Amino acid sequence: xxxxxxxxxxxxxxxxxxxxxxxxxxxxxxxxxxxxxxxxxxxxxxxxxxxxxxxxxxxxxxxxxxxxxxxxxxxxxxxxxxxxxxxxxxxxxxxxxxxxxxxxxxxxxxxxxxxxxxxxxxxxxxxxxxxxxxxxxxxx
Numbered sequence: 127x128x129x130x131x132x133x134x135x136x137x138x139x140x141x142x143x144x145x146x147x148x149x150x151x152x153x154x155x156x157x158x159x160x161x162x163x164x165x166x167x168x169x170x171x172x173x174x175x176x177x178x179x180x181x182x183x184x185x186x187x188x189x190x191x192x193x194x195x196x197x198x199x200x201x202x203x204x205x206x207x208x209x210x211x212x213x214x215x216x217x218x219x220x221x222x223x224x225x226x227x228x229x230x231x232x233x234x235x236x237x238x239x240x241x242x243x244x245x246x247x248x249x250x251x252x253x254x255x256x257x258x259x260x261x262x263x264x265x266x
Contacts, residue, residue, distance in 0.1 A: 165228030170238055174223040177212040212241065216250035219257050235264050 141157035142150045183189045189198065192210065196203040212220070229235070244256045 163228070165230040168226045168229055168234040168236070170223055170234060170236055170241065171226050173209055173238055174212050174220055177209050178220075180206070180210060181213055208238065208242070211245045212238070214245045215241065216253045216257075219244070219253060222257075236260065240264075 138154060139156045141153055141155070143153045143157075145151055180192075180195055183195070184191070189195050192206045193203050196206045199206065212223075215223075223236075223241075226236075240260060244253050244260065247253045247256065
């Protein structure tokens, strides 16, 4: 931005910034660079978060049943069941899935299909043992 007044020239960099209420304001200085996070979230972490979200929607009555979730999500009821079965995992395994590191290239280290036998176990101690074995095989 350049301003001329009484023979003097002032040049400075400015940018527009959106305030908390959506109002655009003029700010002095260069625009801040957006933060770019390398890699992508593993799909299983997204599915685990989705299962938790589905559970919350069912609990607060936003949806009546899993069939309605399937209809809203344009997936089969069987697929919703597969996703919801992730909730059968021990809490520490769920937490580990949600905090998996980002994948920068290639395939995800662990898939939902890898977790199905673990989630089918009733005892959390057995699940933890199977999870430890799975992590050592795939080096998560």
